[in-house]
Amino acid sequence: MPITAATNNNEPEIIIGAGERKFIDALKNFTDLRDPRGKRHSLGFLITAFIFATLVGRSHVSGIQRYIANKIDWLRDVTGIEDATPISRAHLPRMLADLDWLALSCVISDCFGERIVQLIEKEWIGADGKVMRGTLKSGEKQAVIHAVSHDSRIDVAQARQVGDKASEITVMRDFLKETGLDKHKISLDAHHCNPETMAQIEQAGGQYLIQIKENQPILLEQCRVLGGQKSLADTIDHDYGHGYITTRQARLFNLQELDLDDRWQHSGLRSLVVMVRETYGFASGKTTRETAYYLSNFMGSHKVRTVEALATAIRGHWGVESNNWQLDVTFNEDHVKTKDGNQAQIMGKLRCFAMNLLRWSSKKGSQNFQATIEKFTDCPDTLVSVLRQVNFL
Template sequence: MLNEIFMTVPDHRVTGRCTYALSDLLTIALLTYICGGEDYVDMSEFAYYRARDFGLIADRPDRSPSPDTFERLMSAVDPDEIERCLVEHGRKFLDTLAEKQVVIDGKKLRGTSPKQHGSKGDYIMNAYVSENHIVVGQQRLKDKENEIVAIPQLLEKLDIEGATISIDAIGTQINIAQNILDRKAHYFLAVKDNQGALNEQVIDAFRYNKPTDSASQMDADHGRIEIRDCRILKADTIEDKDVLARWPGLKTLVEVTSSVDYGDHTATAVRRYISDEDYPKAAYFNMLARGHWSIENQLHWNLDVTFLEDACRARKGYASLNLSTIRKLAMQVIKEHVDKSSLKKRRFKASLSNDYLTDMLLKAKF
């Protein structure tokens, strides 16, 4: 059954006052996003014109849910239950996180924080498997400064044994590194000015020591050419041994210089990382550095550009979080249907053809 993924979501609505099954409404919301819809009105329109083609709300042929119905639903459903559906769907394609790179990064739901409300808005901390483009967990927080608290909470939800956890500089904290090691996983952490002493020592290590290995990788996409040169050093090249001793299990220092040729100009950036792994090949760490940015390029960019998440103004109750989770589930469904079309074009095709949409759902194991 198409709506089976939402069957286990508890329905706390008043018995006898609800016209439509909860699982049907959630499935309609998902299909609306897959087909290029953006808001509650689009969900209502999809329900009226196409839901019965997929066996949804078929027991009420004389009525269709209104936009208000979807607004009340998304505001009230427990976001942990919708997140569980997202994670369980990902597990159909990924049984274990061992030997995978799990990227942790936060994204602000911009539409939830208009200036006139005086709110900083919601952030969602995502755990994203870079190799499979699958979200395996998320954690809601009210302020970006709380990421340091939210990261261990998110990691606690995941079985990360054997995985490599990569986090941007805000998560480069001694206790987080120790937490990852205690969970029998590896860390790959960005180093910036928030860790001043460590950052200076890593810069000096590469300035005064010859790398133990180096590797270069080139990518061409969207009219630009990017070259990433990676160099690695043993962690014991850090001169200040007190700084070295603070970081549990630290084995490797990584420096990546990225040069992006846009045709009319070139942009260069240097990024540095620390890792508890002592793999001797720079190409491996170059791959991790590229994978670390996949959450920005593959997840956050698509949510904003393809699904227009930043334009969403849903603020009531749990709506912003629930809608974001359903967008991620829609994205996973679309990405499983591999063809030469972009995600945007695949959504357009799904809006035109029931056969195309059905094939997409079958490949996504619905």
């Protein structure tokens, strides 16, 4: 049974399925809503060629179009799409803008859904929105909400968002509900620290971990006071790298001891984790200290294991931020200009898919993306080998 998610215009969106077959074969059944009169280019070939171009470092539409034109004979050979023809620079953005988000989600789900479901069932998932900064129409900010597994960094699901940052709250709630992610372990940033979102996850039977900041001033002050008392358990770890030593101490408290406002009564608040980070820089000789507060509806019978698990999840939420950083730095997402919102979101979804393919091809789940892209550029046969390995070809 596939899991669905609603988009911002309430269209059902199939995100997670259970089948697995070669992606290029599944593209043969890709839904093409275009008028058949005058069609010259296959949408399946467009999607395949876009992934190839992305994995050799092309990000802008012009660069992608030139790659397809320059490599057309080679692309025909490795994809088996012998009637593929080069796409013009003028036509490529129109084709991308006309791609159907739902159909693209379905075909990815059909091929990779089973492994995604397995990740969701065993890992924490961090969810956050990312604005497509290259969209040119003012007042129509396009964004994609990403749900990323903490350990493997796989982008397990996405949803579309249109509007300012405030609209992310309701889109996120719909996204979590329709994908069924609210039944699992979800980490969110402080923007989503509100009773309705937390109650939704609690009532669905899931676990949440959400940072609390000044957007909830009364509850934050209660947490600060509670954090000054004796903890139920604590854990500490140290990191060394890039000329810094970082010490993290996590302390666990029982939120049920607080006299919470009525609006929090259905949120299932049980645990407060106070995370104190001290960072010493060898070059500067200075130490910085910061304290952050995290709320959860999880409280296990073994308090030390509880604080260890939540502290690990707090660090793991960085994975979604890391993915966003990779999209900007390695795949140049923020600098790609688009006139059409759907085009921007489709390109964002395909970049996420390309990044997933890289992660699936790595035994450790992470790698030097830039080095891999350069290797693919220099050794095209390596790219083909990797795409066969991950069931793309």
